Amino acid sequence: MRLDKYIAANTPRSRAEVSKLVRQGAITVNGARAIKASQHFDERGDTVMLLGETVKALGETYLMLHKPAGYICANSDAEHPTVIDLLIARDSKKFAHPLPIEHLQIVGRLDIDTTGLVLMTTNGDWNHTITAPNKKCLKGYSVETAEPIDESLAVKFLEGIQLNNEKHLTKPAILRVLGNTRCELDISEGKYHQVKRMFAACNNRVTSLHRYRIGPITLDTHLEEGDFRLLTPSEIALNAS
Structure with a gap:
């Protein structure tokens, strides 16, 4: 690893x-x-010291972000602002040590107009426990639609919906009708625009979509749109099990 990159990731130094x-x-x-600052070293066996103090790796990073509309879930993009841009804009004000921005993986992406919980980590194995299809991790969404939601739709979603240009039905999804055009939906897949396409297949249109839960981790209600925080040890352990 580059010396400057390692020290910047594990100390307050730029x-x-x-x-x-x-x-x-x-x-x-x-x-x-x-x-030179760009020289490489072996972080597993070499010892780096700054002003006489050993620079130790801070360990893996785990974050939750309350994503606003208008941002895409990507590390960089030439056309749209990204969730990483939100971290960069607020990072210096939140933590004693800078976030390892270049190493963060986005755990479960959201469409540009969808709001809610986004998880990020530097731990690829932890990411895999959430996003791998065989893990069947449930994601919870709050949904508002253009047309009234029929109670019978809960049965259809549980049986599976045939999406356009897909060979197989969607996996069983749990729908809870909360009002005329409001519901909550739990799905275990992550197909492209899946929630919107499921309702479109039932002659309805999603007008608002918000993810409030990924697996056992629920979006912190104290986080305003655009804000983020580190996950607690108990939250990290929930998805590691």
Whole structure:
């Protein structure tokens, strides 16, 4: 790994500051003065010291974000703002150490106009426990539709819906009607625009879609749109089991 990247990810120092500290002789690798900020080292076996203190890896990062409409779930995009942009804009004000932005994986994506819970992590195995199809992780959505929702739709969703251009029915989904045009829906898949396509197949149109739960993790009601926080150890353990 690059020296400046490692130190910036595990201390409050920026890459520019790391370069300056290297020139000042304040950084060593295995006791030898670092030559340049871009030099590579083995983070499993080498020891990096900054101003006489060992720089230790902070460990894996786990976040929940309350995604607003208008942002896409991508690390970068030339046309639209991303959920990563939200982290960058607020990161410096929230934590003593910078987030490892370049290593974050988005766990379960949302459409640009869908709001709600987005999880992010640097732990690929943890990501897999949520997103792998065989894990059958339930995602909970609050849905509003253009037309009234018939109570009989709950049975249809449980039996599976035939989506346009799909060979197989959707997996059983749990629909709870809350009002004339409001419901909650639990699905275990993540097909492209799946919730919208399921209602469209039943001659209805989704006008508002909000994800409030992924597996056992529920969106923190104290998080305003665009805000985020670290997951608690108990939340991390819930999806690891």
